[in-house]
Amino acid sequence: MRRLACRRTKANYRELSKVLVSILASQPECDGDGNGDGIVDRRDVADYDLMRDLSQGQSSWYDLNLDGVTDSSDLTIVTGNLRHKCPKAK
Ligand SMILES: [Ca+2]
Ligand SMILES: [Ca+2]
16 A cells, blocks of 8 residues: 555656646746746836845845845846846747
8 A cells, every 4th residue: 555655656746747847948037037027127126126125135036046135136137137028938
């Protein structure tokens, strides 16, 4: 019985991994687009400010360089990509 449960768990894990990989592949990276709407614009700057305040500078959706803090380095990524249209999802 335990062996069967283990096989099911492994099969479920493999299936979930496939789904996750396909989801990740369907959303191309877009530097500076913290809100994921497909364009980097002043809304991202406003959302960056909001998320920095709400997170009190800790990690947030706008921790774009993934260093664990939401700070001016992340804002630089947003402002450096303003008006950039993101690649379309597949
Ligand atoms: Ca955006
Ligand atoms: Ca950061």
